[in-house]
Amino acid sequence: MSDLILHQDPRSGNCYKIALTAALLGIPLTIRDYDIMKGETRTPDFLADVNGNGRIPVLQIGDKFLPESNAACWYLAQGSPLVPDDRFQQADVLRWMFFEQYNHEPNVATLRFWLRFIGQDKLSDAQQAQIPAKRAAGDAALKLMDGHLARNDWFVGEGATLADIALFAYTHVCEQGSFALDDYPAVRRWLARMAAQPGFVAMEQ
Amino acid sequence: MSDLILHQDPRSGNCYKIALTAALLGIPLTIRDYDIMKGETRTPDFLADVNGNGRIPVLQIGDKFLPESNAACWYLAQGSPLVPDDRFQQADVLRWMFFEQYNHEPNVATLRFWLRFIGQDKLSDAQQAQIPAKRAAGDAALKLMDGHLARNDWFVGEGATLADIALFAYTHVCEQGSFALDDYPAVRRWLARMAAQPGFVAMEQ
Secondary structure (H helix, E strand, C coil): CCCEEEEECCCCHHHHHHHHHHHHHCCCCEEEECCHHHCCCCCHHHHHHCCCCCCCCEEEECCEEEECHHHHHHHHHCCCCCCCCCHHHHHHHHHHHHHHHHHHHHHHHHHHHHHHHHCHHHCCHHHHHHHHHHHHHHHHHHHHHHHHHHHCCCCCCCCCCHHHHHHHHHHCCHHHHCCCHHHCHHHHHHHHHHHCCCCCCCCCC | CCCEEEEECCCCHHHHHHHHHHHHHCCCCEEEECCHHHCCCCCHHHHHHCCCCCCCCEEEECCEEEECHHHHHHHHHCCCCCCCCCHHHHHHHHHHHHHHHHHHHHHHHHHHHHHHHHCHHHCCHHHHHHHHHHHHHHHHHHHHHHHHHHHCCCCCCCCCCHHHHHHHHHHCCHHHHCCCHHHCHHHHHHHHHHHCCCCCCCCCC
8 A cells, every 4th residue: 555645525626636646656546535516525533534635536645635636636746747847837837737727627627527427407596607717717718728838849859748637537528518529639639648658547537 | 227128007006016026136128108098008019019819018128029927927037036946936926826817807907907996887797797706706816915924924835926926016006906005904904015026126006
């Protein structure tokens, strides 16, 4: 058993980022599964012991807890080729990881969660009202990615980095949120490059 | 003139993070101001030359452009005490920076922008409808920070890091977005510690 424990829901792309990072680096993780649809990350024990924010993933390192998917990936990948040493490239990896959390995940991942896991007929009026804006913002994020990937094989430098892992997680299942990968041919080719990486593991869904 | 150019709107807390990081580290920046209220970051030239995402801040380093406030701070602060070398602490700094962009900024900064710079009477119906949810989520973020700061002087380790800078930017002006600092006494004490840091500069507003 690894002393690194990933507290996760396997359907979450944010959790998958960490599992994929560990797989590409050959780092074993112990997995603890929670069902977010049943509120298992909002119990008093979870809030007190794992994450007061009530969210997964959390990477547990001994008696320390690290929330935020991209921070957990960073913990695992420091010193590996997934985090470039070059000063600009390292910051540029973070540039795409912050873009992912601010412009991509709240739109692409949220629509997947609403449409695939909750179901459009069960959404609140407030959620229904947000769908057009989230679809437009998600398409804008995918378009920006496609433009970059039409000129570059990877987001930063000449190989896969955490920027690619962070953006792969929800992009490769974006059609579950009603986005059309056919609109983004350079993204589609990059998804295939990612899936061909040595050690790659697919997401459970 | 510095060869580091900050493309910014001085009223933006995201831009201020970079200016504050540079000031605490004694790094000179050349400033280029844009007025986001007049669409100056959506012109064809800006989109082509500075940031296809149409957003500021962007840190220009020679002929390279780095969007995303927290990534720009990282570029400036690598190798300084603002980015700890320790593996867990470095990831933990990023944990708070991702929390800032995901849980804090879209609520605390957005309400400030809507209420102070647009004006409540000029908001769209969709924006009006989102105010209660954004206020609740912003208060949840401030409450989580207050709980941490009741037990710790700083977000990570024994001194200020980029985690503190990222969270300071919009927290110290949160009352402009209708949040009440009196509800968060540990946050208020931490704001005073930040303002007493050598080299600290105040935000233009």
